Amino acid sequence: xxxxxxxxxxxxxxxxxxxxxxxxxxxxxxxxxxxxxxxxxxxxxxxxxxxxxxxxxxxxxxxxxxxxxxxxxxxxxxxxxxxxxxxxxxxxxxxxxxxxxxxxxxxxxxxxxxxxxxxxxxxxxxxxxxxxxxxxxxxxxxxxxxxxxxxxxxxxxxxxxxxxxxxxxxxxxxxxxxxxxxxxxxxxxxxxxxxxxxxxxxxxxxxxxxxxxxxxxxxxxxxxxxxxxxxxxxxxxxxxxxxxxxxxxxxxxxxxxxxxxxxxxxxxxxxxxxxxxxxxxxxxxxxxxxxxxxxxxxxxxxxxxxxxxxxxxxxxxxxxxxxxxxxxxxxxxxxxxxxxxxxxxxxxxxxxxx
Amino acid sequence: xxxxxxxxxxxxxxxxxxxxxxxxxxxxxxxxxxxxxxxxxxxxxxxxxxxxxxxxxxxxxxxxxxxxxxxxxxxxxxxxxxxxxxxxxxxxxxxxxxxxxxxxxxxxxxxxxxxxxxxxxxxxxxxxxxxxxxxxxxxxxxxxxxxxxxxxxxxxxxxxxxxxxxxxxxxxxxxxxxxxxxxxxxxxxxxxxxxxxxxxxxxxxxxxxxxxxxxxxxxxxxxxxxxxxxxxxxxxxxxxxxxxxxxxxxxxxxxxxxxxxxxxxxxxxxxxxxxxxxxxxxxxxxxxxxxxxxxxxxxxxxxxxxxxxxxxxxxxxxxxxxxxxxxxxxxxxxxxxxxxxxxxxxxxxxxxxx
DNA sequence: CTGAAAGCGCTAACAC
DNA sequence: GTGTTAGCGCTTTCAG
Numbered sequence: 001x002x003x004x005x006x007x008x009x010x011x012x013x014x015x016x017x018x019x020x021x022x023x024x025x026x027x028x029x030x031x032x033x034x035x036x037x038x039x040x041x042x043x044x045x046x047x048x049x050x051x052x053x054x055x056x057x058x059x060x061x062x063x064x065x066x067x068x069x070x071x072x073x074x075x076x077x078x079x080x081x082x083x084x085x086x087x088x089x090x091x092x093x094x095x096x097x098x099x100x101x102x103x104x105x106x107x108x109x110x111x112x113x114x115x116x117x118x119x120x121x122x123x124x125x126x127x128x129x130x131x132x133x134x135x136x137x138x139x140x141x142x143x144x145x146x147x148x149x150x151x152x153x154x155x156x157x158x159x160x161x162x163x164x165x166x167x168x169x170x171x172x173x174x175x176x177x178x179x180x181x182x183x184x185x186x187x188x189x190x191x192x193x194x195x196x197x198x199x200x201x202x203x204x205x206x207x208x209x210x211x212x213x214x215x216x217x218x219x220x221x222x223x224x225x226x227x228x229x230x231x232x233x234x235x236x237x238x239x240x241x242x243x244x245x246x247x248x249x250x251x252x253x254x255x256x257x258x259x260x261x262x263x264x265x266x267x268x269x270x271x272x273x274x275x276x277x278x279x280x281x282x283x284x285x286x287x288x289x290x291x292x293x294x295x296x297x298x299x300x301x302x303x304x305x306x307x308x309x310x311x312x313x314x315x316x317x318x319x320x321x322x323x324x325x326x327x328x329x330x331x332x333x334x335x336x337x338x339x340x341x342x343x344x345x346x347x348x349x350x351x352x353x354x
Numbered sequence: 355x356x357x358x359x360x361x362x363x364x365x366x367x368x369x370x371x372x373x374x375x376x377x378x379x380x381x382x383x384x385x386x387x388x389x390x391x392x393x394x395x396x397x398x399x400x401x402x403x404x405x406x407x408x409x410x411x412x413x414x415x416x417x418x419x420x421x422x423x424x425x426x427x428x429x430x431x432x433x434x435x436x437x438x439x440x441x442x443x444x445x446x447x448x449x450x451x452x453x454x455x456x457x458x459x460x461x462x463x464x465x466x467x468x469x470x471x472x473x474x475x476x477x478x479x480x481x482x483x484x485x486x487x488x489x490x491x492x493x494x495x496x497x498x499x500x501x502x503x504x505x506x507x508x509x510x511x512x513x514x515x516x517x518x519x520x521x522x523x524x525x526x527x528x529x530x531x532x533x534x535x536x537x538x539x540x541x542x543x544x545x546x547x548x549x550x551x552x553x554x555x556x557x558x559x560x561x562x563x564x565x566x567x568x569x570x571x572x573x574x575x576x577x578x579x580x581x582x583x584x585x586x587x588x589x590x591x592x593x594x595x596x597x598x599x600x601x602x603x604x605x606x607x608x609x610x611x612x613x614x615x616x617x618x619x620x621x622x623x624x625x626x627x628x629x630x631x632x633x634x635x636x637x638x639x640x641x642x643x644x645x646x647x648x649x650x651x652x653x654x655x656x657x658x659x660x661x662x663x664x665x666x667x668x669x670x671x672x673x674x675x676x677x678x679x680x681x682x683x684x685x686x687x688x689x690x691x692x693x694x695x696x697x698x699x700x701x702x703x704x705x706x707x708x
Numbered sequence: 709c710t711g712a713a714a715g716c717g718c719t720a721a722c723a724c
Numbered sequence: 725g726t727g728t729t730a731g732c733g734c735t736t737t738c739a740g
Contacts, residue, residue: 006733017711022735030709052448054733057407060716094406096358170701177697185539217697336705337698343531343571344691347524351690360717371727376719384725408717414732415719 005046014042025050052325062096063323065316066124068116068140070132071103076288077262077308078106081130081155084312088320091313097320107199109133116140120147126319127151128312131158134204152318152329154311156206164322167315167333169306171206175213175258177337178283181302182256183217186281188225190255192218193248197264199235210260227253235264245271254280262286262306269294287340287348295342305338305348359400368396379404406679416450417677419670420478422470424486425457430642431616431662432460435484435509438666442674445667451674454478461553463487470494474501480673481505482666485512488558506672506683508665510560519672521665521687525560528658529567529612531691532637535656536610537571540635542579544609546572547602551618553589564614581607589618599625608634616640616660623648641694641702649696659692659702 007025011018016035023029024039031039042048072082082101089099102119105111112133119127120143127144131137131153141161144151154167175194182192194214196207211230218226231248233241245268248254257272257280259265265284272280273294283302284291294300314333321327340348361379365372370389377383378393385393396402426436436455443453456473459465466487473481474497481498485491485507495515498505508521529548536546548568550561565584572580585602587595599622602608611626611634613619619638626634627648637656638645648654668687675681694702 004733007735008733018734019711019736020709023710026735028736032709035710049448051411051733053407053411053450054716055735057405057411057716057718057732058734058736060735094403096405096407173697173701177695177701180695180697334701334704336692337701338690339693339695339698341531341534341693343527343534344693347527347531347688347691350688358717361719362717372718373720373727373729374725377726380719382720386725389725405717408732409719411716411732411734412718413720 004051005048006051007048010039010042010046010048013046014038056095056324062098063125063320064122065092065097065099065126065128065319065323066119066122067099067101067312067316068119068127068129069101069103069312070106070130074106075263077286078130080309081312084309084314085128085316087309088313088316092316092320095320095324097324099316099320106132109136112136113140120144124149125323128315128319129153130155130312131161132156132204134158137161150319150322152315154315155306155308156204157332165315165318165329165331165333167311167318167335169335169337171209172213172216174304174337175210175215176217177213177304177339178210178258178302179214179217181283181339182258182281183221183226184281186255189227189253190225191227191229191251191253192256192258193229193231193254194258194260195231195233195264195268196260197233197235197241197267198261207260210258214258233264238267241267242271249275249277249280256281256283258282259284262288262291265300266290266294269299273297273299287345292345295340295345298342301341303340305340307335307338311335358405359402360405361402364393364396364400364402367400368392410449410678414450416452417479417674418476419446419451419453419480419482419673419677420473420476421453421455421666421670422473422481422483423455423457423666424460424484428460429617431640432484434663435666438663438668439482439670441663442667442670446670446674449674449678451678453670453674460486463490466490467494474498478503479677482669482673483507484509484666485515486510486558488512491515504673504676506669508669509660509662510558511686518676519669519683519685519687521669521672521689523660523689523691525563526567526570528691529564529569530571531567531658531693532564532612532656533568533571535637535693536612536635537575537580538635540609543581543607544579545581545583545605545607546610546612547583547585547608548612548614549585549587549618549622550614551587551589551595551621552615561614564612568612587618592621595621596625603629603631603634610635610637612636613638616642616645619654620644620648623653627651627653641699646699649694649699652696655695657694657699659694661689661692665689 007018007021011021020035021039023031024036067085069081070078072079085101092099102115104115137158138161150164152165153163157166194211215228218228259268262285282300284300285304286306291303295303318329322329361372361375365375374389375393377385378390421439423435424432426433439455456469458469491512492515504518506519507517511520548565569582572582587598613622616639636654638654639658640660649657672683676683
């Protein structure tokens with residue numbers, strides 16, 4: 001029976017002490033050429049695998065991960081990311097990994113800057129961040145690099161920052177999925193609208209990616225008769241927004257709408273409902289309370305779930321596994337594009353959280 | 355700074371020894387009422403959380419989990435469950451949990467019986483099983499109960515066996531989801547067929563559950579003009595099968611087909627393709643190679659993913675967590691009903707495995 | 709350069 | 725009933 005080989009065993013086989021074995025294992029300290037080679041040989045031959053449990057206990061290190069995310073109380077979507085971090089705090093506590101959230105104001109880049117300062121001052125061993133302010137985040141990540149603090153980003157990527165890992169979805173594909181769901185069984189002529197409904201400061205590349213995928217889908221169909229309309233709408237002045245939406249909805253050829261921001265869906269839904277427009281298909285994002293209501297009523301036909309809660313949780317997990325066990329983490333970790341309907345909704349809500 | 359509380363600390367605070375604390379923690383051995391209460395009090399007050407790393411290292415136990423599953427080489431679907439077990443083997447090895455698969459012949463109940471004997475002889479600490487032979491499985495689980503070996507079932511449930519945990523999907527809901535996908539944007543009059551295509555021995559309650567959900571969905575629509583047809587077809591005699599399918603497909607009112615078994619879809623697909631019947635919507639199960647091909651070609655419109663790979667992996671995880679850390683495991687762990695289309699397929703295939 | 713030895717937090721055998 | 729103690733496998737300090 002191949003009982004597990006311990007450092008002690010390989011020391012014995014190589015005729016050296018455990019100290020020396022440890023030194024070659026971690027290339028720390030000086031080891032004579034002879035000893036080094038002997039140990040390496042035994043290591044190979046036995047196929048030694050370190051006991052990671054013992055390793056973390058022995059080193060008795062405790063790690064600190066900072067999570068730089070939007071204030072969960074400001075927004076339901078970001079509330080879910082807060083939940084993911086909370087879950088991670090509990091999960092990793094017992095492994096000696098302390099996770100602390102740093103909340104910034106969703107609408108205030110200055111707050112992002114001050115919070116990110118605080119993160120750096122706290123001197124974390126790893127950072128999870130939702131880089132929703134692109135430029136500020138990029139600057140922040142520069143500093144992380146120079147201080148050699150590994151960081152993972154989720155929700156949206158900042159590729160040039162070269163994070164340890166990006167966790168999120170393929171937004172281009174997301175746009176294509178949405179287009180497909182609108183297209184399903186529709187015949188030309190028809191107009192499909194993609195609406196970006198956001199407040200002043202949050203117009204991100206995020207949204208353009210979805211739009212590209214969306215348009216690409218319809219382009220590839222090459223019956224020219226499908227028309228696609230893209231609209232940027234401002235969330236902050238409601239009357240204007242409503243006017244623009246009303247105008248859009250009055251077009252008789254309009255057969256489907258995609259709302260790219262999770263919060264934007266409810267206003268579109270409520271207007272469609274009031275007007276009894278149940279021939280217009282509506283696709284939106286995320287399992288927000290309002291969205292679920294409209295999905296159940298049949299106003300929203302499909303939701304695409306971005307699962308930001310799980311994203312945040314996974315992000316912390318990546319960092320912890322890296323720090324604790326030195327595990328490789330995938331450079332990009334893409335979540336599946338989950339399609340939610342009235343009928344499978346329940347199964348997602350009750351689905352346990354690994 | 356709230357440095358982590360160790361057993362030593364709480365022993366000190368309670369004025370007892372670590373041995374006593376350990377005894378109340380694990381309710382092993384005798385402890386005086388007074389000591390018990392004192393310790394409990396300190397435990398509560400300090401919010402003590404054991405260091406699981408140290409626990410597993412200290413106890414130095416090694417657990418053995420047997421996985422009783424169909425031979426992965428016989429069938430692509432069950433091949434995926436084999437992969438899940440394989441993944442679990444690697445995952446848990448480092449925690450001192452040995453997982454060993456026991457493969458039985460998918461088409462031979464006798465083989466199930468002999469393999470389950472072997473499982474018992476191996477004297478495992480926990481069992482994961484795919485109870486596809488209902489009666490035989492029920493008998494086997496009786497023995498498990500009498501020997502007090504905890505077992506988890508996945509894929510399909512055997513509720514009367516009262517497993518530690520069932521891992522799978524809500525099949526009733528699954529049928530409803532399928533119905534919805536067929537119904538989408540179809541107007542009456544229309545005929546929808548639900549096909550159970552299986553070989554002799556595998557007609558299970560499994561399939562009837564899906565059928566109930568399917569019919570329920572259409573009943574609830576209460577436009578009487580949707581017709582539903584349910585057909586049991588035998589996989590083993592292909593010419594007969596093809597005849598029956600041909601007859602079905604010739605009905606002009608047929609607008610959609612659900613195939614409830616993952617393997618059954620390819621034959622239906624190939625026939626639809628040959629006949630150029632692209633107005634008949636097809637919904638099927640699972641990411642089998644053939645199914646993916648037909649999905650990409652647009653013959654299959656939707657796949658519902660049962661994710662049996664992840665089910666098996668999760669099942670082992672439940673047992674391991676229970677044995678190692680004494681974690682509570684949910685009595686039923688339902689997986690989401692994942693809807694796969696041509697456009698989001700890629701995101702599922704590349705989605706990393708936690 | 710190398711070995712010995714003291715931990716890490718917890719378990720479990722053993723003595724009283 | 726209770727306390728003591730020797731591990732678990734690895735890290736890390738400290739002599740030499």
